[in-house]
Amino acid sequence: MQTEQHQSGADGAENHAGANVDEIMQKVAEHKGCGTSGGSGKASCGSGAGENDLPTEIWEKVKNHPCYSEEAHHHYARMHVAVAPACNIQCNYCNRKYDCANESRPGVVSEKLTPEQAAKKVLAVASTIPQMTVLGIAGPGDPLANPEKTFKTFELVAKYAPDIKLCVSTNGLTLPDHVERLSKYNIDHVTITINMVDPEVGAKIYPWVYYNKKRYHGVEAAKILTDRQLQGLEMLTERGILSKINSVMIPGINDEHLVEVNKAVKSRGAFLHNIMPLISAPEHGTVFGLTGQRGPTAQELKALQDNCEGEMNMMRHCRQCRADAVGLLGEDRSAEFTTDKVMEMEVSYDLEARKAYQEAVEKERQAVVDAKKAELAGLAGEHSDIKMLIAVATKGSGKVNEHFGHAKEFQVYELSTSGAKFVGHRRVDLYCQGGYGEEDSLATIIRAINDCHAVFVAKIGGCPKNDLKAAGIDPVDQYAGEFIEQSAIAYFKDYLDKVKSGEIQHVERGDAQIRQGALTAAEAA
Numbered sequence: 001m002q003t004e005q006h007q008s009g010a011d012g013a014e015n016h017a018g019a020n021v022d023e024i025m026q027k028v029a030e031h032k033g034c035g036t037s038g039g040s041g042k043a044s045c046g047s048g049a050g051e052n053d054l055p056t057e058i059w060e061k062v063k064n065h066p067c068y069s070e071e072a073h074h075h076y077a078r079m080h081v082a083v084a085p086a087c088n089i090q091c092n093y094c095n096r097k098y099d100c101a102n103e104s105r106p107g108v109v110s111e112k113l114t115p116e117q118a119a120k121k122v123l124a125v126a127s128t129i130p131q132m133t134v135l136g137i138a139g140p141g142d143p144l145a146n147p148e149k150t151f152k153t154f155e156l157v158a159k160y161a162p163d164i165k166l167c168v169s170t171n172g173l174t175l176p177d178h179v180e181r182l183s184k185y186n187i188d189h190v191t192i193t194i195n196m197v198d199p200e201v202g203a204k205i206y207p208w209v210y211y212n213k214k215r216y217h218g219v220e221a222a223k224i225l226t227d228r229q230l231q232g233l234e235m236l237t238e239r240g241i242l243s244k245i246n247s248v249m250i251p252g253i254n255d256e257h258l259v260e261v262n263k264a265v266k267s268r269g270a271f272l273h274n275i276m277p278l279i280s281a282p283e284h285g286t287v288f289g290l291t292g293q294r295g296p297t298a299q300e301l302k303a304l305q306d307n308c309e310g311e312m313n314m315m316r317h318c319r320q321c322r323a324d325a326v327g328l329l330g331e332d333r334s335a336e337f338t339t340d341k342v343m344e345m346e347v348s349y350d351l352e353a354r355k356a357y358q359e360a361v362e363k364e365r366q367a368v369v370d371a372k373k374a375e376l377a378g379l380a381g382e383h384s385d386i387k388m389l390i391a392v393a394t395k396g397s398g399k400v401n402e403h404f405g406h407a408k409e410f411q412v413y414e415l416s417t418s419g420a421k422f423v424g425h426r427r428v429d430l431y432c433q434g435g436y437g438e439e440d441s442l443a444t445i446i447r448a449i450n451d452c453h454a455v456f457v458a459k460i461g462g463c464p465k466n467d468l469k470a471a472g473i474d475p476v477d478q479y480a481g482e483f484i485e486q487s488a489i490a491y492f493k494d495y496l497d498k499v500k501s502g503e504i505q506h507v508e509r510g511d512a513q514i515r516q517g518a519l520t521a522a523e524a525a
């Protein structure tokens with residue numbers, strides 16, 4: 001539906017590539033030197049929901065959106081374009097002046113773009129990565145505090161790349177003023193960051209907001225912000241625009257309060273709640289970084305997410321991306337698409353070729369779903385209170401296909417008689433260090449996955465295998481190349497059978513391991 005709307009909004013004759021790219025190139029040339037570029041600078045719903053859990057209309061909107069569907073994130077990519085530098089509020093965790101090309105976290109970008117440069121970049125990425133289905137504008141400041149650049153970018157992309165879904169991420173202060181325009185441009189996915197619904201809590205997070213040409217401080221500022229956020233959310237819901245709520249979990253400030261936030265956004269029709277860990281380090285120069293405010297541990301984050309999960313599922317696969325991220329979630333290909341490189345690229349936007357590629361991706365994804373369902377059938381009728389976490393080394397496509405020594409992160413699944421549920425990821429130091437420092441990196445890997453019962457890998461050497469066993473983590477390489485969830489369920493069934501027959505005794509990975517493994521969630525992310 002969205003695609004149809006986009007297509008009808010575009011001039012049919014212009015939907016084909018060459019001429020459009022030339023036209024955009026022309027505009028880019030006209031803008032050279034005058035832009036901001038070149039700086040250094042259900043119903044039951046949620047990300048875990050599948051086709052059968054959602055109304056068709058909603059499924060169509062989320063099925064190939066890597067952020068709105070956990071299943072889709074193994075197969076589809078997204079990109080952000082950094083066209084929105086300014087912001088109209090200040091959060092105590094944000095400092096957009098701190099720029100590090102090697103760092104992946106929100107608000108960080110290497111280059112700011114004009115809308116025309118951004119459109120050319122989108123066409124270049126979409127032609128190179130045909131499974132890139134979503135363009136988001138998420139900063140580095142607030143997209144709706146930069147409305148002209150934001151909407152111009154959407155207008156160009158909707159015109160020349162009509163199959164790409166458009167997304168925006170905002171603090172919500174000016175959202176009520178822009179909902180009509182968002183609807184007009186067929187922006188079907190809007191993220192609002194809502195960290196509080198109580199202005200007393202808000203005053204600890206936001207030093208000021210700039211509203212109607214005036215700067216407000218403290219509780220007064222937070223009251224304006226929460227009222228505008230909730231009003232904007234209600235307006236989106238009335239228009240059938242899917243909303244995702246981002247909340248930053250800040251221990252001691254809003255961690256307990258986020259349960260109330262969850263209820264408030266759920267009752268106003270939010271589709272998905274994404275509770276993310278605070279990222280905070282002194283070198284970022286943020287208020288929280290400088291005052292030593294810590295982020296939550298992975299276990300604290302999971303406990304809060306579990307607590308909030310009900311009719312509205314929680315997003316647990318967010319990677320807290322840079323404002324210029326490109327690629328599958330968790331991979332960053334932005335360095336391949338710097339402005340210099342993009343401007344030199346011959347871009348041919350071939351809608352039909354993208355469609356054909358995505359049809360093949362859909363088949364691959366369906367195979368994953370079918371395999372999971374078939375395996376799950378074997379758990380029907382099983383009753384057990386046993387739950388366990390496993391860590392998985394994967395390069396994507398929903399498979400156990402990464403060598404232990406090459407894994408930069410592990411995806412964590414919770415296994416129970418209900419099946420295998422994705423609950424997060426843990427970033428780690430590479431084990432393989434070319435013969436130097438393997439022992440140190442193994443110690444940090446064990447800390448990061450210490451609450452997991454097993455680690456699934458495509459391959460693993462004898463030394464790390466023995467050390468993992470000694471730490472009580474089962475190294476499993478028998479599912480190399482197989483689908484993750486299918487393999488996880490098979491492993492769990494086998495485990496239950498062995499417990500039932502008395503061959504093994506179930507041991508909970510309890511608080512002791514968790515305490516030893518208490519990396520902060522941001523370290524693990």
Ligand SMILES: C[S@@+](CC[C@H](N)C(=O)[O-])C[C@H]1O[C@@H](n2cnc3c(N)ncnc32)[C@H](O)[C@@H]1O
Nearest residue numbers: 093106107138139141142170171193246278279
């Ligand atoms: C960079 S912001 C850009 C969009 C918009 N200005 C906003 O705040 O929603 C994207 C997301 O990153 C989050 N974020 C920014 N800095 C963060 C930090 N230090 N720790 C955790 N999340 C952070 C924001 O709260 C927001 O949800």
Ligand code: SF4
Nearest residue numbers: 087090091094141171
């Ligand atoms: S609203 Fe977004 S861009 Fe603005 S200060 Fe907060 S996190 Fe940074």
Ligand code: SF4
Nearest residue numbers: 067318319320321329
């Ligand atoms: S920051 Fe989270 S929601 Fe935004 S693109 Fe990355 S994974 Fe998706």
